[in-house]
Amino acid sequence: MKGAAHQPSFDAFLLLVGRLNYAWTNTESLLIHLIAGLAEVDKETATVIFLTLNTTRARIDLVERLSKLDRVSADEREPVLALTGRIQRQSALRNRYNHCIYAFDPENGNLHTILMRIADRKDTLKIGQSTPLNDAAAEDIETAISELTAINHGIWQVIAQFGYPA
Structure with missing residues (x-):
C-alpha cells in the first residue's frame, strides 16, 4: 500500500511502551522528594503521603498546592510548577497506551489501540x-521518553538547589 505509514513490530512497540512506563514511574517517584521538601517532612513521611494518594493527578495537585503556600518563595515555586506542568502534559500519551486494548485488524493485520474510555459529550458518547x-x-x-528523562533531571536539580531530602 503506497503512502501507508510503516508499522513497527508489536514486540518493538511493547518494548517502547515498557520504556515509557519505566521513565514515567521513575520520574513520578521523584515527587516524593518534592513533597518532602515542600511539606518540610522527612522522606519516609513523604513516601507514606505519596503512596496514600493513588493517582498521579492527586500527587501533582499536592506538590503544586504545597508550592503555592505563602512560605514558599517564587524562586522555589516557579521551577516546581514548571516541572509539574511538564509531567502533566506527558500524562495523556502515557494514559493512551496504558488504558487501551491492543488490537490487530483481522483483514490486514495492522496494529492499533482502542482507548478504554468513554468521552461523555453533550448529547452523545464516544467510545x-x-x-x-x-x-x-x-x-x-520516543519523544515522551526523552521529555520524561529531561523532567527527571530537572527535578533532581530542584532537589539539590533547595536542599530537599534525597
Missing part, C-alpha cells in the same frame, strides 16, 4: 477511539 501503532506513534513515545 473506543482507535489509534494506529505506526512509526509516528513510536516517535511520539
